Amino acid sequence: MARSSQTEMAVLGGLSLEPMTAYALREVIRDVLGHFWSESFGQIYPTLHALEEAGHVRREGGPRARSSVYAITASGLARLRDLLAEPIQEPQPRNGLLLRLFFGRVLGRDQCRALLRDARDRARDQLGEYEGILAHLTATEGHLPDFPFMRLTLLAGIHQCRASVAWAEECLTELAGDDNP
Amino acid sequence: MARSSQTEMAVLGGLSLEPMTAYALREVIRDVLGHFWSESFGQIYPTLHALEEAGHVRREGGPRARSSVYAITASGLARLRDLLAEPIQEPQPRNGLLLRLFFGRVLGRDQCRALLRDARDRARDQLGEYEGILAHLTATEGHLPDFPFMRLTLLAGIHQCRASVAWAEECLTELAGDDNP
DNA sequence: CCCAACATGTAATCTGTTACATGATTGC
DNA sequence: GCAATCATGTAACAGATTACATGTTGGG
Numbered sequence: 001m002a003r004s005s006q007t008e009m010a011v012l013g014g015l016s017l018e019p020m021t022a023y024a025l026r027e028v029i030r031d032v033l034g035h036f037w038s039e040s041f042g043q044i045y046p047t048l049h050a051l052e053e054a055g056h057v058r059r060e061g062g063p064r065a066r067s068s069v070y071a072i073t074a075s076g077l078a079r080l081r082d083l084l085a086e087p088i089q090e091p092q093p094r095n096g097l098l099l100r101l102f103f104g105r106v107l108g109r110d111q112c113r114a115l116l117r118d119a120r121d122r123a124r125d126q127l128g129e130y131e132g133i134l135a136h137l138t139a140t141e142g143h144l145p146d147f148p149f150m151r152l153t154l155l156a157g158i159h160q161c162r163a164s165v166a167w168a169e170e171c172l173t174e175l176a177g178d179d180n181p
Numbered sequence: 182m183a184r185s186s187q188t189e190m191a192v193l194g195g196l197s198l199e200p201m202t203a204y205a206l207r208e209v210i211r212d213v214l215g216h217f218w219s220e221s222f223g224q225i226y227p228t229l230h231a232l233e234e235a236g237h238v239r240r241e242g243g244p245r246a247r248s249s250v251y252a253i254t255a256s257g258l259a260r261l262r263d264l265l266a267e268p269i270q271e272p273q274p275r276n277g278l279l280l281r282l283f284f285g286r287v288l289g290r291d292q293c294r295a296l297l298r299d300a301r302d303r304a305r306d307q308l309g310e311y312e313g314i315l316a317h318l319t320a321t322e323g324h325l326p327d328f329p330f331m332r333l334t335l336l337a338g339i340h341q342c343r344a345s346v347a348w349a350e351e352c353l354t355e356l357a358g359d360d361n362p
Numbered sequence: 363c364c365c366a367a368c369a370t371g372t373a374a375t376c377t378g379t380t381a382c383a384t385g386a387t388t389g390c
Numbered sequence: 391g392c393a394a395t396c397a398t399g400t401a402a403c404a405g406a407t408t409a410c411a412t413g414t415t416g417g418g
Contacts, residue, residue: 146286
């Protein structure tokens with residue numbers, strides 16, 4: 001039915017927050033889930049059509065209206081519960097930074113250090129961003145029933161960023177010295 | 182030429198460690214790079230053929246031998262250096278655990294706690310594994326020129342695992358209480 | 363009136379995985 | 391002799407991205 005149960009999960013999940021248009025759903029997935037999830041544009045529309053056909057979402061405003069709002073149905077909520085309970089599919093790891101560092105002898109110490117400094121700086125920036133979002137969300141939406149769960153995902157980002165910074169610092173200390181000593 | 186420059190990088194990188202057969206290369210990618218990189222079987226052979234045609238690897242033992250050992254050439258090493266210096270392609274994030282937790286209100290607190298305990302335990306196991314590999318590698322290959330760089334990737338795993346454990350613990354503390362309070 | 367943002371969709375393509383297919387070597 | 395491992399490859403498929411294609415609405 002839907003392209004993949006993964007996309008289905010994200011789409012139904014988004015609509016479980018509140019009914020919205022396909023366009024708004026895409027923005028929610030990009031802007032709200034974006035730190036740990038992504039769906040490409042071309043997946044969302046076909047998945048919504050499939051979900052509508054299966055009765056898991058209801059299209060409000062009719063097909064001839066300029067924009068249609070999708071809402072999750074009772075069967076859609078049940079489907080979402082099933083999907084969320086499915087075993088987690090870990091994506092194959094593909095960490096370009098670690099691949100480059102692993103072959104650091106070929107790349108050279110200087111370039112490795114540059115990569116590490118860059119990674120550290122980006123992690124630091126991201127950390128600030130997460131902390132800002134967390135503060136903002138706590139102030140504006142701290143009362144919502146979904147908030148405690150959204151908070152967990154932000155905490156994850158914060159912990160991972162702190163670890164990245166600490167790791168990069170440690171590596172930079174260890175990697176001191178010349179390319180050709 | 183090669184399926185993707187990413188695969189090319191991993192293949193040339195593997196051969197930069199030492200010449201080996203395609204089969205051995207696959208095992209190195211799976212067992213040594215496995216914690217941060219993956220290549221599927223079906224990519225390695227075509228990429229090797231393309232690299233051979235381009236003169237970046239040399240096939241030793243001839244095409245009619247039962248098994249052929251591939252070695253990286255001077256142009257291959259140059260190509261690897263170029264690839265390693267290319268900007269890092271970050272994969273689209275797809276963290277199934279965080280997606281499930283984000284929709285934790287639908288999934289239920291109990292199941293969220295189960296997911297977190299599981300994640301914590303797996304991170305702990307992995308941490309032990311990384312520490313074991315690091316100790317072993319330090320003892321047996323600590324003198325190799327590639328060792329300091331390999332070490333960095335293990336340190337990354339160790340830091341990330343510790344962060345995951347701490348995060349999961351924090352979440353479990355926060356997520357105490359009943360599903361329907 | 364024009365531009366940015368809203369809105370919906372399709373088709374081609376790329377990338378990567380899995381399943382299939384085959385055969386040699388080596389230790390038990 | 392037989393099973394496991396070493397070894398090499400291809401083809402079909404699945405999943406996802408990108409580019410294309412089109413039209414509306416609202417503000418400056």
